[in-house]
Amino acid sequence: MDVSHLLGPLNEAQRQAVTAPLAPTLVLAGAGSGKTRVLTHRVAWLVEVEHVSPHGILAVTFTNKAAGEMRARIEAQLGMPSAPLWIGTFHGIAHRLLRTHWREAGLPQGFSILDAEDQQRLVKRLVRGLGLDEARWVPREVTWFINSQKDEGLRPKQVVDDGDPTRRQLIRLYEAYEEACRRNGVVDFAELLLRSYELWREVPGLAEHYRARFGHVLVDEFQDTNTIQYAWMKALVGSTSLPFVVGDDDQSIYRWRGARVENLQQFRKDFPGVLLFRLEQNYRSTGNILAAANAIISNNSGRIGKKLWTSDGKGERIRLYRGFNERDEAEFVVNRIREWVSRGGQRRDNAILYRSNAQSRVFEEYLLASRIPYRVYGGLRFFERQEIKDALAYLRLVANRDDDASFERVVNLPTRGVGARTLEVLRAHAKTHGTSLWAAATPCAEELGARAAGCLQAFLALVDRLDADTRGLPLHEQVDHVIQASGLVAHYQKEKADKGEARVENLEELVSAARGYAPEDGELPPLMSFLSHAVLESGEGQAEEWEDCVQMMTLHTAKGLEFPVVYLCGLEDGLFPHQRSVTDLQGLEEERRLCYVGTTRAMRQLYLTYAEQRRMHGIDSYGAPSRFIAEIPAELVEEVRPKVQVSRPAYVPPQRGSGSGFGTRTVASSRFVDDSPGSLKLGQRVRHPKFGDGVVLSVEGQGPNGRVQVNFERQGTKWLMMGYAHLETV
DNA sequence: CGTGGGCGGATTTTT
DNA sequence: TCCGCCCACG
Numbered sequence: 025m026d027v028s029h030l031l032g033p034l035n036e037a038q039r040q041a042v043t044a045p046l047a048p049t050l051v052l053a054g055a056g057s058g059k060t061r062v063l064t065h066r067v068a069w070l071v072e073v074e075h076v077s078p079h080g081i082l083a084v085t086f087t088n089k090a091a092g093e094m095r096a097r098i099e100a101q102l103g104m105p106s107a108p109l110w111i112g113t114f115h116g117i118a119h120r121l122l123r124t125h126w127r128e129a130g131l132p133q134g135f136s137i138l139d140a141e142d143q144q145r146l147v148k149r150l151v152r153g154l155g156l157d158e159a160r161w162v163p164r165e166v167t168w169f170i171n172s173q174k175d176e177g178l179r180p181k182q183v184v185d186d187g188d189p190t191r192r193q194l195i196r197l198y199e200a201y202e203e204a205c206r207r208n209g210v211v212d213f214a215e216l217l218l219r220s221y222e223l224w225r226e227v228p229g230l231a232e233h234y235r236a237r238f239g240h241v242l243v244d245e246f247q248d249t250n251t252i253q254y255a256w257m258k259a260l261v262g263s264t265s266l267p268f269v270v271g272d273d274d275q276s277i278y279r280w281r282g283a284r285v286e287n288l289q290q291f292r293k294d295f296p297g298v299l300l301f302r303l304e305q306n307y308r309s310t311g312n313i314l315a316a317a318n319a320i321i322s323n324n325s326g327r328i329g330k331k332l333w334t335s336d337g338k339g340e341r342i343r344l345y346r347g348f349n350e351r352d353e354a355e356f357v358v359n360r361i362r363e364w365v366s367r368g369g370q371r372r373d374n375a376i377l378y379r380s381n382a383q384s385r386v387f388e389e390y391l392l393a394s395r396i397p398y399r400v401y402g403g404l405r406f407f408e409r410q411e412i413k414d415a416l417a418y419l420r421l422v423a424n425r426d427d428d429a430s431f432e433r434v435v436n437l438p439t440r441g442v443g444a445r446t447l448e449v450l451r452a453h454a455k456t457h458g459t460s461l462w463a464a465a466t467p468c469a470e471e472l473g474a475r476a477a478g479c480l481q482a483f484l485a486l487v488d489r490l491d492a493d494t495r496g497l498p499l500h501e502q503v504d505h506v507i508q509a510s511g512l513v514a515h516y517q518k519e520k521a522d523k524g525e526a527r528v529e530n531l532e533e534l535v536s537a538a539r540g541y542a543p544e545d546g547e548l549p550p551l552m553s554f555l556s557h558a559v560l561e562s563g564e565g566q567a568e569e570w571e572d573c574v575q576m577m578t579l580h581t582a583k584g585l586e587f588p589v590v591y592l593c594g595l596e597d598g599l600f601p602h603q604r605s606v607t608d609l610q611g612l613e614e615e616r617r618l619c620y621v622g623t624t625r626a627m628r629q630l631y632l633t634y635a636e637q638r639r640m641h642g643i644d645s646y647g648a649p650s651r652f653i654a655e656i657p658a659e660l661v662e663e664v665r666p667k668v669q670v671s672r673p674a675y676v677p678p679q680r681g682s683g684s685g686f687g688t689r690t691v692a693s694s695r696f697v698d699d700s701p702g703s704l705k706l707g708q709r710v711r712h713p714k715f716g717d718g719v720v721l722s723v724e725g726q727g728p729n730g731r732v733q734v735n736f737e738r739q740g741t742k743w744l745m746m747g748y749a750h751l752e753t754v
Numbered sequence: 755c756g757t758g759g760g761c762g763g764a765t766t767t768t769t
Numbered sequence: 770t771c772c773g774c775c776c777a778c779g
Contacts, residue, residue, distance in 0.1 A: 087768065115769045139769080213769045248768095281767065380765050382771090402767080439755065560769060580766050602765055618766080641764065642770035 030068055030101075034061070041301040042066050044268075046074065048295035050246075050288070051270040054332045055317070055624035056308030056586065059270050063242060064097040066268060067109070070240055071102060078108040082238040084257070085113055086245050088561045090584075094244070110238070114253050115213055116560055118220040122211070123548060123556075128227045129219055132209040134424045134552060137559040141408070142429045143167055143212045149432070150200050153455060161197070169194045170201055174214035175282035177221065177252045207460055208428045214252070221256045235262045246271030246291070250282035258294065267295065273328050274321050277580060277618050279610065288328065306332045306624075308586050310339025313630050316656045317623040323655055324613045332624070340629055341662040344653065347635040350386050350594075356664075357591045357633060358390040361574055364589060371396060375575040375587035377622050379600040382640070383593065384576050391574060401577035406537075407562040411516055411527040415534055416558055418510045419503065422491045423552050426460035435461075438515035441479035446472060450480075486510065499550045500539035507531045526716050579622045590626035592619075595634040596647030619652045632661075710751040 031039050038058055041051045042065045053059035067083065070076040083098075085091045091112050099106045110117060119137070122129050138146065147170070148163035173183050180199040185192055205211060211219060224231040241261050243249070246269040249257070261267045269291060276285035284290075292298050306314055314332045321327070347353030361374045376387050384400050391398045406412060414437060417430035424430075436442040447461075449471050454464040465484055469477040490509055494502040507513050516527040543553040575587065579600075594600055601615035623630060634649050653661075711717050 113769065119769095137769090140767095216769080278767075280765085382764075385771095436755090441755095443755070562769080578766060599765095604765065614766095639770080 025073070027069075027073060030065055030072065034058075034065065035305055037301060037303050037305065038062050038065070041303070042069050043073075044299050044301065046266055048266060048291075048298045049268045049301070050291055050298050051268070051301045051303060052288075052328060052330055053270050053272055053303040054306060054330050055272065055275060055621070056306045057303035057332070058305075058307060059244075059272075059303065060094065060097065062303065063244060063268075063270055064094060064101050066242065067098050068101040076240060078102075078106070080237060080239045081242070082110045082117070082240070082260075083112075083242040084117060084244065085111075086248055088113055088116070090244060091116070113560075114249075114256070115216050118216040118256070119556060119560060121220045121223065122216060125223055125227070125230065128230065129223050131211065131219070132424075132426075135209045135211055136420050136424050136427050136430075136552075137216070137556055138205075138210050138212045138429060139408070139559050139562065140213070141413070142210075145432070146204060146208075146210075146429055147197070147201060149451075150197060150204060153451065154197070154200065156193075161193070166194060166197050170198050171212075171214050172282060173198060174212075174218045175250045175252055177218060177255055179218075204428070207426065207454075207458060209424055209426045209460075210429065217252045217256060221252055221259060224256075224259045231259055231262065234260060235265050239265050241265055241267050243267065243269040244271075247273050247276040247285045247288055248278050248283045249287045250284055254284065254287045254290065267291075272330075274324070274330065274617055275583065275621050277583065277614060277621060279614050302330055304330055304332055306334045308627050309334065309624060310336060310628060312338045312341055312660050313623060313626050316342055316630070316660050317620050319657055319660075320616060320623060320652055320655045321620040324616055325609075342630045342632060342656065342660050343664045344661050345631065345633040345664045346649070347633060349637040350383075350635045350639060351390075353593060353633045353635045354386040354390040357387065357593065357631070358394050358396065360589075360591070360631065361391075361396060362394060365396070369588075371398075371572045371574045373588040374591070375577070375582065375585070375589070375625065376591045376593060377577060377579050377582050377625065378593050379579060379602060379618075380594075381578060383599075387576060387593075396574055397571065398574040398576055399571070401575070401581050405562045406530070406533070407558045409527075409530055411512070411530050412534055412558075414512055415503070415507050415510075415531055416555060418487070418490065418506050418512070419551060420555055421462075421487050422494065422502075422506065423549070423555060425462040425487070428454075428461045431461045434510070435480075435483055438511045440483060440511075441475070442483060443476075446476045446480060499541060499554055500535050502551060503538040503554075504535045507534070529716070579618050582625050583621050586625055586627055588627045589629045589631070590622070591631045591633060592622045593633045594638075595632050595650035595653055596638065597650055598645075598647050599638070599640075600650055601652070616652065619650075631664075710753055712751055 031042065034042060035058075038061065041049070041062050044066075051059070051062060053062065063083070067081060070081060071078055083091075083094060085094060095106050095109075095111045098109065098111070110120075112120070122131060122135070126133050126135065144163055144167050147167045148158070151158055151161045151163055151166060173180075180195050180202065183191075183195050183198065185195055205215070224234070238260065241257065243257060248271075257267065271288055273285050273288050276283060279285065292300070309317075309332075311334055314334055315338075318331055345353070345356050347356060357376060361371070364374060365371055376384075378384065381402065388398065388400065407416070414434055417427075417433040420427050420430040421434070432447070435447070449468055450461050450464050453459075453468050453471070454461050457464065457467075462484070465480050469481070472480065486509075490506050493509070494505050497505065513528055513531055516524045516531065518524065519527065538554060541550075541554050541557065543550050548556075579592075597606075600619070601612055605611035605615050632653060634647070634653070637644055637646055639645075709717065
C-alpha cells in the first residue's frame with residue numbers, strides 16, 4: 025500500500041519511530057523536533073498499516089489543549105472522525121471511567137468534582153472544625169500534603185507514620201478530608217486518578233476488559249507523569265498492551281508538583297526490550313540558539329542524553345543585555361520590540377519570558393507607555409471567576425444536594441438571612457450525624473430560632489424549586505433560569521457599575537457556553553456533564569488570542585510554544601535560578617531545564633537580559649548575573665550596550681509613589697495626554713457599552729472616521745471606529 | 755451583614 | 770510594593 029503520505033513529511037529518525045515494530049516504545053523527543061507529528065503519524069500508521077482498529081487506541085496528554093490539538097491532527101491525518109479513539113487528559117479519561125463504573129468505584133452516581141479552590145476551602149473548614157490553629161495548620165499546606173500523598177498513590181493508612189506529631193496530625197487531617205469528601209459525594213483532581221487506578225487494581229476483570237480493548241496506549245509529555253499516573257498507565261497496559269510514550273527528560277519542569285522524570289528510566293526497566301528512539305533534529309531554532317541550549321543543559325547530571333542540531337545556519341548571535349535596573353531592562357526590551365515592529369515585524373512574534381509572574385508588571389508599564397498592545401498569559405480563567413463559580417454552585421446543588429462546598433458558597437448569596445450562626449449549628453449537626461449540610465438543615469430547625477430556620481428553609485425550597493422548574497429543559501435554559509431565579513443576576517447588578525456589569529455579562533456568557541455545549545457521552549444528564557466539563561476544562565484563554573500583541577508569560581507557560589524573538593528576562597541568581605530552588609541539586613537542575621526550555625522557545629533571535637539592581641517586594645536588591653549565562657560559550661554571545669541616548673527617551677517612568685505614575689496596572693500616565701481638540705486623550709479611561717472599561721492606547725485620525733485603540737480590562741486590546749465606538753469617558 | 759483598614763506573605767501550574 | 774485575608778466596626 026502507499027504510505028508516502030504518512031512517511032513523506034518525516035525525517036529518518038521520525039520515520040523509524042513512526043514505523044517501529046509493535047513493541048513498547050520510548051521516543052526521546054527534543055524541543056522542536058516534531059514530537060506531535062510523530063505521535064499523530066504513529067496513530068495513523070497503526071490504523072492504516074498495522075490495521076489496528078481506532079477503537080483500540082488510547083492517547084493520553086496532560087492538558088486539554090494538547091488533547092484537542094492531537095485530536096485535530098489525527099483527524100486530519102486519518103481523514104475521518106476520531107471519535108472511536110480515546111484521546112484525552114489523564115484526568116479526563118479517569119473521569120470517564122469513574123462515570124461509567126461509579127458503582128464499582130464506590131461513588132455516588134452524581135458525584136461532583138472539586139477544583140483546587142473548592143478543595144482548599146474544604147480543608148480550611150476541616151481545620152477549623154477540628155479546632156486546630158490555622159496558623160500552624162495552614163490550609164494550603166495541608167492541601168498540598170494531601171495531594172502529594174494521593175499523587176504518590178497513598179491512602180491515609182498507607183502513609184508512613186514515623187511518630188512525628190506534625191506528620192501524624194496531617195495524616196489525621198487527610199483521613200478527615202477523605203471522610204468529608206465521601207459524605208459530600210465529591211472527588212478532587214488527584215482522587216480521579218487514584219480512584220480509577222484502584223478501580224483497575226481491585227475490581228476483578230475490569231482492567232482485563234480495558235486491556236483487551238486498548239491494545240495501544242500512547243502517552244505524550246511522559247516526563248511530566250507522576251507516580252500515580254505512571255502506575256495507572258502500567259496497570260492499563262499490563263503485559264499485553266503496547267505503550268508508546270514520548271517525552272524529553274530535559275524538559276521536565278514540574279517536579280515540584282509531583283512529576284517524576286525518573287519514570288522515563290523506570291519505563292525502560294519495567295518494559296524490557298523497549299525500543300528507544302531519539303529525535304534530535306530541530307526545526308525551530310538557529311544553530312547558535314541550539315548550541316547555547318545544548319551547552320546549558322549539558323551541565324545537568326543523569327540525563328539520558330541528546331543533542332539538538334539543525335540543518336539550517338547558525339543565525340545571529342545571542343544578545344545579552346545588562347540593565348541598570350528592572351526598568352532599564354524593560355525599556356531595552358520594549359525598544360527592541362519597537363524596532364522589530366517598525367521594520368515590519370509583527371508584535372506577536374515577540375515573547376517576553378520570565379521566571380515569576382511578578383516580573384510582568386514593569387514590562388506592562390513600558391508597553392502601555394509605548395502604546396504597544398500586549399497580552400499576559402496566565403490570569404484567572406473563565407470558570408474560575410467568582411460569579412461563575414457562584415452560578416455553578418447553584419447548579420451543582422441542583423445536581424447533588426450533598427455538595428457542602430457549593431452549599432456553603434451560596435446558602436447566603438444573595439443575602440437571605442442565613443448567617444454565620446446558622447451555619448455553625450448546621451456544621452455541628454452535620455458533623456455529629458455524619459451527614460451533609462443539606463441533610464442537616466431540616467432536623468436543625470428546632471435548634472435554630474424560628475427566623476433562622478425559616479430563612480434556611482426558604483433556601484432549601486429555592487434549590488428544590490430550581491431543580492423542579494428546570495428538569496427536562498434544555499441545558500442553557502436551565503442555566504439561564506438558575507442564574508435569574510437564584511437572585512444571582514440581581515445581586516451582581518447591584519454591585520458597583522463596571523464590576524457588576526462585567527459579572528452579569530460573564531453570567532450571560534455562561535448561558536452561551538451552555539448553549540454551545542455538546543455533551544460527549546449520552547449517559548450522563550447534560551447538566552452533570554456540563555458541570556464536570558467546567559471543572560476539568562476551566563476555560564483556556566478566551567477570544568482575542570489571535571490579536572497581534574506582544575506575548576508575555578512565565579517560562580513554565582511557554583513550554584511547547586515558539587516565537588521568532590524571545591526575551592529571556594530577569595537572569596539573575598536568586599531570581600532565575602530562583603532562591604528557593606538552589607538549595608539542592610535537584611532543584612537547581614530543574615531550574616536549568618527551565619532555562620533550556622526558555623532558550624529553545626526562540627526561533628530566530630534570543631535576547632538574554634538581567635538587571636544589576638532590582639526592586640522586589642519594595643526592597644532594592646543587587647543580584648549577580650545568573651549562573652546560566654556563564655554556561656553559554658562566549659563566542660555565541662554578543663553583549664549589547666545601550667546606545668548613547670541622543671534624545672531623551674519618549675517616556676521616563678516616574679519613580680514609584682511619586683504621584684504622576686501609573687496608579688494601577690492599567691491606568692496610563694497623564695503625561696501622554698494628546699491635547700488636540702476633539703480627540704480622546706491617551707491614557708484616558710473609557711467605558712464601552714459592551715466591552716466594559718479600558719484605557720486608550722492610541723488614536724489615529726480624528727472625527728468619526730478616526731480610530732482609537734483601547735486596552736479593555738476584560739477583552740484585551742481592540743481598535744474601534746470613533747463614530748461607532750460609543751465610548752464614554754470615566 | 756457588609757466593608758475598610760491593618761497585617762503578613764510573596765516561585766513555577768494543570769487538572 | 771502589592772495583594773489577599775481577617776477582623777472590627779458601622
